[in-house]
Amino acid sequence: MDADPTFYDERLAAEMDRGEFVLAVVTATKPDFYKQAPVVAAARERGLPCFVIHTGQHYDDLLGHGLEEYDLEDSIAVDLGIRGDLSEKTAQTMLAVRQFAERLEEWPDTTVLPLVHGDTHAAAIFPQAWLFATNQQVAHNEAGLRGMAPDYDAVPSAGAAAGSDAGGDYPDPEALVEEQWNGEWSVDRTEPFPEQYDTFVGSAAARYHFAPVELNREHLEAEGYPRTVDGRERMPVVGNSVVDAIQMKEGHDGESVFDVYPVLDERDDWIRVDIHRRANLLPGRFEALVEGVVALVEDGHNVNFVELTATRHALERHGYRDRLQRLADERENFLFTGLWKKHAHVYEFLESGQCLAELTDSGSMQEELNHIDEACCLTARFNTDRPETVFEANTNLLVPPISGEFVHEMVTHALESDVRERLQSGPDLYGENVGERIVDFLAERRDEGVFEWSHERQGFDGVGSETVDYL
Numbered sequence: 001m002d003a004d005p006t007f008y009d010e011r012l013a014a015e016m017d018r019g020e021f022v023l024a025v026v027t028a029t030k031p032d033f034y035k036q037a038p039v040v041a042a043a044r045e046r047g048l049p050c051f052v053i054h055t056g057q058h059y060d061d062l063l064g065h066g067l068e069e070y071d072l073e074d075s076i077a078v079d080l081g082i083r084g085d086l087s088e089k090t091a092q093t094m095l096a097v098r099q100f101a102e103r104l105e106e107w108p109d110t111t112v113l114p115l116v117h118g119d120t121h122a123a124a125i126f127p128q129a130w131l132f133a134t135n136q137q138v139a140h141n142e143a144g145l146r147g148m149a150p151d152y153d154a155v156p157s158a159g160a161a162a163g164s165d166a167g168g169d170y171p172d173p174e175a176l177v178e179e180q181w182n183g184e185w186s187v188d189r190t191e192p193f194p195e196q197y198d199t200f201v202g203s204a205a206a207r208y209h210f211a212p213v214e215l216n217r218e219h220l221e222a223e224g225y226p227r228t229v230d231g232r233e234r235m236p237v238v239g240n241s242v243v244d245a246i247q248m249k250e251g252h253d254g255e256s257v258f259d260v261y262p263v264l265d266e267r268d269d270w271i272r273v274d275i276h277r278r279a280n281l282l283p284g285r286f287e288a289l290v291e292g293v294v295a296l297v298e299d300g301h302n303v304n305f306v307e308l309t310a311t312r313h314a315l316e317r318h319g320y321r322d323r324l325q326r327l328a329d330e331r332e333n334f335l336f337t338g339l340w341k342k343h344a345h346v347y348e349f350l351e352s353g354q355c356l357a358e359l360t361d362s363g364s365m366q367e368e369l370n371h372i373d374e375a376c377c378l379t380a381r382f383n384t385d386r387p388e389t390v391f392e393a394n395t396n397l398l399v400p401p402i403s404g405e406f407v408h409e410m411v412t413h414a415l416e417s418d419v420r421e422r423l424q425s426g427p428d429l430y431g432e433n434v435g436e437r438i439v440d441f442l443a444e445r446r447d448e449g450v451f452e453w454s455h456e457r458q459g460f461d462g463v464g465s466e467t468v469d470y471l
Contacts, residue, residue: 003096004081006255007103011051012077016107018049023439024077024114027136028055028122031364032344033066036117038244038435039141040075046436048443051077053100053114055093055122057449061175064123064265065341070248082122086194090113090125097129111136113442113450116143116206117454119192119199119363119385127205136450141438142240143209144198144216145363148399149188150180170406173413180390180398187219188383192277195363196385207450210438212240212367215388229457232445238438239431242367247343247432257345257352261304262334264349269356270302270335272349273413275380277361279316279399288318289380290416291404296411297327297334304335348376357415359399367430370395376423378411388429395426 015022023043025036043050052075056066067073082089114130116123116138128136131399155171189196197286211217211227217235217271221227227235260266263273275281276288297303305324307315312341315321328336340346349355357376358365368388369377370393377396379390389396397419399410414420431437 003092003099005099006081006097008079009382010075010284012103014053015049015077016104016110016112019440020110021034022049022051022110022112023442024053024112025075026053026055026114026116026126027067027090027112028082028117028120028126030066030074030343032117032120032122033070033072034248035241035244036071036115036141037066037248037365038072038241039115039335039438040072040435041244041248042435042439045151046439046443048439053078053080053082053083053126055089055126060437066343067344068322069344070245078269084124086121090161093122093125094129094132097126098133100148101130101133111446111450113207114138115438115442116202119145119202121194121197121198123202124194124200130206130470137205137207137411139145139210139438140202140206141206141210141443142212142245143199143203143235144205144211144218144220145196145385146187146189146216146219146389147189147196147385148185151184151186152176153177162469170402170409171405172408174417174452176410177414177419178395179409180392181394185391185437187386191279191381191383192361192385193279199385207234208442208445209235210441211235213237213388215392229452232448233441236437238428238441239434240367241433241434241438242364243371243428243430244435245343245384246347246368255342257340257342257348260340260345261335261337263332264304264354267302267333268354270349270353270354270377271296271415272358272360273303274308274358274360274362274365276310277381278310280361280380285401286320286450288401288403288407290315290318290324292401292407292411294327295404297331297410299311299408300333301353301411302333302335304337306337308339347372356410359411369425372431373424376415376420377412380407389426393429394422395424397423411418438448 025040027033027036052072056079078100116126131139144212155175209220214237217237273293324336328334331391352372353374355375357378359378361380363385366377366379366389370389376397379396380399380401382400397414
């Protein structure tokens, strides 16, 4: 499948003609829409020339609704039209970015600095494609996400903790909580896949790394990226723009989530389940998660199971979808829904007091529930790339999908003990006005270059730095 970008020439020219520096905000998937929107809004407010490059990966009315919801549609200057699997998306992005770079040759004196985001596939491939096509680097919003995992060696089994001769088949939940919040952690970049690969590779072609917290900057510095060059910051800790996205949707007008799903208002203490990561769709893990959720429903907990596209395929492949549909038909405390179209509805529900907890494998949800105190965050993973929410803020717990019995026991322990209060009361980690901080930082550096050779970094400017075609 060939790349087929669509150029919106009037929008492109309107920004490119405004000055010698233009910020190009890259969006690819649903998280990009709401986390990059604050940057676009801040650029508009400050008069910094800015347009959106949309890869086109999330384009339909459901997944692509965030472009409309966060007022990004009119800022799109190019839609790269990327489709297909990971290999197809990679190849198409390389070719489409080259076509876009050729289009920009009409403005030879204008510097365009793309800003990619997070750990989407575009965060890896777009910087590489841009570097190869232009010999220029990008900026990276939400840089330095690296997976970490607790060291569980000293955690006893549930059976041993209860005095069982059998020793138990899963860790003791209370001991597991203690180890996560107060024990040692190590870097574990094996998951999520491919997101850990994407964020790691994306760092390599970035001139500026915007770290959400100090831990992210420490990871980047350990990998050799310079914090400063010639006394100028390259790696600021700015917070996470998800906090701006939440604020943008507070007090929104229009249809409420409780209009769409009235039962959410009729019953309280809901556990919202959102599972879609590739590793969690493996047979053993997926069985543990589904069986754990079913056990929670049968215990009387109110559960909303949200079915994303990947989740639906896994449910059908492993023979669970009909079972969940029957459970929804039979039990008033089980709501089986598709993906919620409006992200504002997610925030509304999490802040409403009707949601007790979110059982999720989403990275962004771990950040959002650090900021939103009303609902607890329970992360269905063996590791996390937001470990600060666990061992620093205590607003998150890992629920490793070991077995259905363990998932049920771990969730129950977290929500029916003093752990729940601690999950809801930890400190906020991700700052405020993050979009503005990113734009202000870049505006101060608009006269700097977007690539440097080693002799330039070392101060030998007289060598010459002209780029020629054979490079």
